[in-house]
Amino acid sequence: MPLTREQITKRIAQEVKPGFVVNLGIGIPTLVANFISPEMGVMLQSENGLLGLGPFPSEAEIDADLINAGKQTVTTLPGASFFSSADSFAMIRGGHVDLTVLGAMQVDMEGSIANWMIPGKMVKGMGGAMDLVAGAKRVVVAMEHVAKDGSHKLLKRCSLPLTGVGCIQRIVTDYGVLDPAGNCFRLLEYAPDLTPEDVIKATGAPVELAPDIKPMRID
Amino acid sequence: MSFSKVYPDAKSALQGIKDNMTVVVGGFGLCGIPENLILALRDSGVRDLTCVSNNAGVDDFGLGLLLQTRQIKKMVSSYVGENATFEKQFLSGELEVELCPQGTLAERIRAGGAGIPAFYTPTGVGTKVAEGKDTREFDGRTYVMERGITGDFALVKAWKGDKFGNLVFRKTARNFNPMVATAGKITVAEVEELVEIGELDPDQIHTPGIFVQRIIQGPRFEKRIEQRTVRK
Numbered sequence: 001m002p003l004t005r006e007q008i009t010k011r012i013a014q015e016v017k018p019g020f021v022v023n024l025g026i027g028i029p030t031l032v033a034n035f036i037s038p039e040m041g042v043m044l045q046s047e048n049g050l051l052g053l054g055p056f057p058s059e060a061e062i063d064a065d066l067i068n069a070g071k072q073t074v075t076t077l078p079g080a081s082f083f084s085s086a087d088s089f090a091m092i093r094g095g096h097v098d099l100t101v102l103g104a105m106q107v108d109m110e111g112s113i114a115n116w117m118i119p120g121k122m123v124k125g126m127g128g129a130m131d132l133v134a135g136a137k138r139v140v141v142a143m144e145h146v147a148k149d150g151s152h153k154l155l156k157r158c159s160l161p162l163t164g165v166g167c168i169q170r171i172v173t174d175y176g177v178l179d180p181a182g183n184c185f186r187l188l189e190y191a192p193d194l195t196p197e198d199v200i201k202a203t204g205a206p207v208e209l210a211p212d213i214k215p216m217r218i219d
Numbered sequence: 220m221s222f223s224k225v226y227p228d229a230k231s232a233l234q235g236i237k238d239n240m241t242v243v244v245g246g247f248g249l250c251g252i253p254e255n256l257i258l259a260l261r262d263s264g265v266r267d268l269t270c271v272s273n274n275a276g277v278d279d280f281g282l283g284l285l286l287q288t289r290q291i292k293k294m295v296s297s298y299v300g301e302n303a304t305f306e307k308q309f310l311s312g313e314l315e316v317e318l319c320p321q322g323t324l325a326e327r328i329r330a331g332g333a334g335i336p337a338f339y340t341p342t343g344v345g346t347k348v349a350e351g352k353d354t355r356e357f358d359g360r361t362y363v364m365e366r367g368i369t370g371d372f373a374l375v376k377a378w379k380g381d382k383f384g385n386l387v388f389r390k391t392a393r394n395f396n397p398m399v400a401t402a403g404k405i406t407v408a409e410v411e412e413l414v415e416i417g418e419l420d421p422d423q424i425h426t427p428g429i430f431v432q433r434i435i436q437g438p439r440f441e442k443r444i445e446q447r448t449v450r451k
Contacts, residue, residue: 042425050248054377056450064245064250064442065378065392071248071445082390084397085247085273086329089322093342117347120327123309123316124300131322134342145388165345 001193002174007218008142010035011170011189012101014217015140023043023092023132025102026070028142032101043079045097047128049088052080069128092128093135100136102129104143104171106158109205111168113141114160120193126163133164145173145202153214154178154185175199177216186206189216224384224434225413230261232433236372238265239292243370244272244282245399248301248445251392253376253409256438260374261285267292271368273324273395274298275305280443286314295368297321301445320348320362323365325398331367331441332401332430339364373403376437377426380410381417384431387422393425400430409437413434 003011005028013035016022023045024030033053036042044053046068053068054075061075068074091097106114114132116126133139147153154171171178176199177189184206190199192215200207226232233256236242242260246252255278260268261284268291275294276283285291286304293315299305301341308314319327330338339362343349353364375396378389386408387395400406408426413436 046391048250049391056448059449062444062447062449063390064444065390067248067250067391067445071250072448073444073446074448080387082393084393085321085325085395086398089325093322093340110346111360123318125296125298125308125318126320127298128321130320130346130348131342134340134344135322162346 002145003191003216003218005031008172008174010218011177011216012140012142015101015170015172016042016099018042020098021051021096023047023097023100023136025129025132027103029101029103030070031082045091046074047085047088047092047132049083049085050076052077054080056135078134088148089128089131093132095135095137097136099138099140100132101140101142102132104141104153106145106153106155106160106172107141107180107182108158109184109185110156110157111166112158113163114158115163117161119161129163133167139168140170140172141168142172145175152202155204158162175202178207181208186210187213189214191216192218224432225382225436226433228438229255229409229435230262232256232435233259233263233372234264235405236260236263239267240265240371241269241271243368243373243394243399243402243427244270245375245394246272246274246281247394248274249276249281249389249443251376251388251394251396252276253374254281254441255409255435256374256407257281257284261288261290266290268292269295271295271328271370273321275302277301277445278304293317295319295324297324309378311451313336325395327365327368328395328398331369332398335367337364337366341379368402370403371405373399373406375400375406375408377408377410379412379414380408380431380434381414381419381428382434383416384408384428385419386410386426386431387419387423388425397426405432406430407433407435409435411437411440
């Protein structure tokens with residue numbers, strides 16, 4: 001069995017190191033916040049203009065002036081700050097954000113990512129994703145390994161319009177953990193109920209097994 | 220002081236707005252949008268506007284209202300996923316759209332207001348966004364040139380403002396508003412609380428009044444919430 005969304009989320013949380021400033025995209029990435037312990041001193045950045053993002057509010061705490069980049073009502077933690085969108089993207093583009101986690105429709109072995117547009121079908125826009133992949137120190141993608149119709153999402157080359165070129169460092173899916181390695185994906189970990197062969201079969205590009213390959217550890 | 224920036228209402232504060240103008244509008248989603256000025260803009264009936272705003276509101280609130288009445292000819296935005304009217308008008312070719320990365324949009328407005336006509340950014344290099352634009356290498360990395368943005372009018376929303384136009388924003392309702400305030404030939408601010416000159420602490424002012432030409436006390440604020448999420 002491939003991993004559940006919650007299991008993917010828990011594995012991604014292991015990418016977050018103490019003291020990091022992290023920007024979490026919409027969807028699975030947002031859930032990662034639930035698995036980062038307060039002792040780690042991690043600050044979450046929200047690109048609309050907040051550093052020090054807290055949990056969702058109680059009914060009484062709801063404030064229309066306090067939202068995250070997904071337009072959800074949120075709270076702040078001690079040490080939080082508010083700033084303009086220009087300052088926010090100075091943080092992002094200027095390389096001050098340690099890690100960003102975002103979703104993708106496609107990724108490729110060269111580290112390119114597509115997640116903002118399906119020509120003729122979906123026009124939502126890229127929001128802050130292009131700035132995040134261009135500027136964050138480390139870019140981790142959270143995604144399902146295979147599309148609902150069975151087609152590959154990890155490819156030799158993305159076929160959809162790109163969000164960024166050669167910019168992602170790691171991909172965590174329901175099948176495993178892979179790093180783009182130029183002419184292949186390097187498989188570092190595989191879902192405990194799957195084999196490396198299952199991951200290779202589900203990937204639309206060559207896969208090389210890391211020397212220290214191991215099953216994913218989900219606590 | 221004989222000269223006053225204070226206007227009696229949103230309608231009078233938009234005096235001089237005409238068809239085909241470019242209007243830069245503050246806000247992120249529905250948070251921190253100048254909702255009273257947007258209503259007055261709709262009621263003014265001006266058409267063929269170019270609107271620069273991170274989002275396009277929702278179908279029945281914010282700039283979505285001006286899409287419904289087809290007053291907008293072109294939108295410059297980073298994310299428009301919340302608005303079905305937008306998607307329909309865009310896909311049918313009725314609405315011209317320039318999608319621009321959020322950080323690039325913020326910087327384009329900031330640059331425009333700061334007298335900088337263009338700048339280079341790493342965002343979007345090698346993507347559709349960079350197509351047809353000048354690129355240049357600095358220190359071994361490729362950057363794309365983006366243009367500054369200014370508007371005939373700029374509309375912003377602040378928490379507090381004084382009669383000189385000094386503005387204080389609240390929490391994440393700040394978002395694009397400080398840059399937008401700098402980018403209008405005429406910048407109009409609506410505030411929740413209009414105070415006398417001298418009442419705001421100079422150390423706490425986010426937007427100095429020099430950027431604001433007109434200011435109104437907003438009559439009512441719905442402050443609609445797009446995604447009401449609570450702790451379980």
